[in-house]
Amino acid sequence: MLVVLSGLPGVGKTTLARELARSLGAPHVRVDAFEAALGVRDGDGDATGYRLAHAVAGDALRSGRHAVLDAVNPVRAARDGWRTLADEVGVPLLEVDVVCSDPALHERRVRERTADLPGQVVPTWEDVTGRPAWRRDPDEPAAVVVDTATTTVARAVGDLRARVHARPEQVAVPASLLAAGHRFGGWAARGEPEVVLRTERLLLRRWREADLEPFAAMNADPEVMEHFSSGPLDRAASDRLARYADACFEVHGFGLAAVERVGDGAFLGFCGLGRHRRRPESVEVGWRLARRAWGHGYATEAGRAWLEAAPRFGLERVACFVAATNGRSLAVAQRLGLVVQEEDVWAGQPVVVLSTPS
């Protein structure tokens, strides 16, 4: 998981980040440290420190570790940058805003602060109060707020640790299963069937190496990817997604199945159950088909099979998250009888949250 602690200088981010990182055995990635080494200051408009922090945090996350990021993140672009990093690496993100609601305490901390890094220039109270107020845009995802004026470091670390560990399913697909060497078809050795579900016209099955090429072509199609913030995927990202889709079965027993047409064996895309990074507590049904496979009822047919099978996997309820602009996907959800529960905004994009009726 990528844990991002944001907030003004002097609110207590670094103390908290250090302790949290220590307790998670994760690297503490501090933008101040890069900026001090580079001789730049937050607010100079030089993003080099942030870029270096991205590289270091990304490297830790790709090796399967948590990372604790500590930065002012004063502008939307900086905060979006961490969201993009988490998306790219395929790890969950925990956004934490660190505040100090007592201005006198905040001022004292800033005034008493001394440099703890070579080359660091600590901001003055005038620097802190002279900058624009730190605030999220209303359409940004909500963050966990830690008020260092009203809680102790130990309590805040305990709470954040609980949030990291209360979501074991988020980290349940181990990096080893997602690595480039992932063997599609690992099930065969255990005698498990390749085909997970069967419908009149489709096989919903585990993935094969041979799926990677048509899958990459589909993910490179701007029309297919129109409603995804990532846009079209390159080959490496597409292969990673296929490994993730297949690895889900190893971990959860369900996953995003490759969809094969009975008769000609054509690979059409995927449909299955998974956990969404933003709502890891619920299991969602999802679908993505190659453009030529739209308009035949395949997504609805495959989605229905998964919803019917859900109780076998111990799932009482299945969610579905759809971009509000994605009319075709909303139509599939409605055909399946999913009910709108709420509307939300993710990374600036309106999203409709649906689920099976309770």
Ligand SMILES: CC(C)(COP(=O)(O)OP(=O)(O)OC[C@H]1O[C@@H](n2cnc3c(N)ncnc32)[C@H](O)[C@@H]1OP(=O)(O)O)[C@@H](O)C(=O)NCCC(=O)NCCS
């Ligand atoms: C979302 C997506 C899977 C929907 O595909 P779809 O083909 O429109 O959906 P369905 O499988 O339910 O097919 C329904 C269409 O097939 C038609 N159809 C033709 N033969 C049919 C049959 N035998 N049975 C049922 N429907 C049939 C229906 O009339 C309907 O047509 P319409 O869209 O013109 O009304 C597809 O648009 C897609 O892959 N999009 C890109 C990825 C994406 O956005 N994923 C969702 C993220 S939340």
